Amino acid sequence: MAILHDVIPPFQLFQPSSLDEAAELLEAYGDDAWIIAGGMDSFDWLKDRTKRTEVVVELGQVPELQGIREVDGGLEIGAMTTLTDIAESAIINERFSVLAKAAGLVASPQIRHQGTIGGNVSQDTRCTYYRSGWTCYRAGGNTCYADTPTAVNREHAILNASRCVAVSPSDTAPALVALDAQMVIRRGSRERVVDAVDYFVGPDLDITRMTVLEHGDLLTSIRMPATWSGARFYFEKVRDREVWDFPLVNIASAVRESGGRIEEARVVVGAVAARPLRLRAVENALAGQLVNTQTIARAGELAIEGARPLRFNGYKVPLMRNLVQRAVRGGPVTGTA
Ligand SMILES: Cc1cc2nc3c(=O)[nH]c(=O)nc-3n(C[C@H](O)[C@H](O)[C@H](O)COP(=O)(O)OP(=O)(O)OC[C@H]3O[C@@H](n4cnc5c(N)ncnc54)[C@H](O)[C@@H]3O)c2cc1C
Structure with missing residues (x-):
């Protein structure tokens, strides 16, 4: 589908100066209103004209x-x-x-x-098909164009997909x-x-x-x-270009330790499903463990259980496993991982 990247079609602009006023406007205009904060996601939609709005509520003055x-x-x-x-x-x-x-x-x-x-x-998903205005499931249609034999789906989901793989x-x-x-x-x-x-x-x-x-x-x-204040944290993002790019996979973790053992952990991966996934099986397996080779390896294997890659995103499975191992270890994994 061709995209018409052009000036944004006209809309009525409101710039409320208090929270009450913003909330009132949003309640009054309901489906017709579009919130704009920094506009970095919104402007693309509106310029591409794949989505339109009658009313914009811009929050910069609240x-x-x-x-x-x-x-x-x-x-x-x-x-x-x-x-x-x-x-x-x-x-x-x-x-x-x-x-x-x-x-x-x-x-x-x-x-x-x-x-x-x-x-x-x-922000909305970056699935190319959906953002290009294809009438996919997410856009109210009855197909996922990213999940067909010839689809370009390097950046799509490996977990928890349900019709849509964005x-x-x-x-x-x-x-x-x-x-x-x-x-x-x-x-x-x-x-x-x-x-x-x-x-x-x-x-x-x-x-x-x-x-x-x-x-x-x-x-x-x-x-x-x-x-979690002051816990041992880890964040890593893998992307195609280091200058700027969306994540192919990212990971955030928080670990509380005592006497060398993990007391409690949160391990969350992004860009592998439509929502950030808390890896509860990994978190449970980490509780009470020493951070050693065995613990790290087990965490990585548990992380990818149930992963179902599409044609072009199989790389995300070992990537996610390795990121989980790095998060548990607190840095790059050496050796076989
Ligand atoms: C070239 C480019 C590269 C990018 N790379 C990355 C990246 O690497 N990682 C990443 O995470 N993001 C990335 N983004 C996305 C961008 O960073 C985020 O979209 C940005 O943080 C959105 O913030 P915003 O304030 O501009 O949102 P807006 O575009 O103003 O809003 C985004 C959406 O959220 C809604 N919204 C905003 N504020 C509220 C609110 N307070 N209450 C309810 N709804 C609200 C809007 O209605 C809209 O639907 C990229 C965007 C671009 C254009």
Whole structure:
């Protein structure tokens, strides 16, 4: 399908100056409204004209959505905080360095200056077929064009696919899941809090969305409880180009150790499924173990159980296994891994 990359069709623009005003607008315009934060994902959709909107609610003037605050020993990050501010924040680097590292590896410096954490965790998938306007399952059709014998599917899912094989491209999402973060969502005058692990949804739950957000919902902030503050963290992203690129696979982990043994761990991989995947079998196997060759090898094998690669993304299976092993070890694996 040909894409018409052109000026954005006209829309009505609202720039609310308070959270209440933003929430009211989103409630009033419902399906017709499109939230714009930094616009780094949104502008592509609108310029390509594969998606259109009547109304844009631009959040740049809402002070309540900005900044990083200490709350109950943990941190709360406003949804409009830029990825650069997160990557460079002294307190995030000190307590939750896994998130700072993930944010610092998103795209390019320009995109990190403009892109926000709220937009990064709410962005759409990058499946070429879907983004090009093909009427796939995710777009309301009845085919997954990325899962046909001749499809180009190097970047697609190896786990948890259900008709659609698109993946979550977010670098910060696995880090937030590993930190047991909570997403604060406003709808009208009501607020609800959703665990990060449940914020992201797969096609088995809803094939048309990447997150629990529905029209009218506004992500206002992300809370990180003190629980994992100062743990042993690991983040790594493998991409085609080191300059800037979406992840082929990324991994975030948090490990708490005592006397050389792992007490508790979070191991989360991204870009292998439509949502960041918490590897609970790996986490359970790590609890109580010494970090030795056997533990590392077992974690890697458990990680890839059930993986079902497509024609061109078989490389993601050993890649994911090796990243999990590196995360457990805390660095590159030498020897056979
Ligand atoms: C060339 C390029 C390379 C990229 N590389 C990477 C990469 O390597 N890793 C990576 O993770 N990302 C990458 N991205 C994606 C980009 O970094 C993210 O899309 C960006 O962080 C999104 O933030 P934004 O504020 O610009 O979002 P926007 O485009 O403004 O919003 C994205 C989506 O989230 C919704 N949204 C935004 N804020 C809220 C909110 N508060 N509440 C509810 N919904 C909201 C919007 O409606 C929209 O649907 C890349 C993008 C480009 C263009």
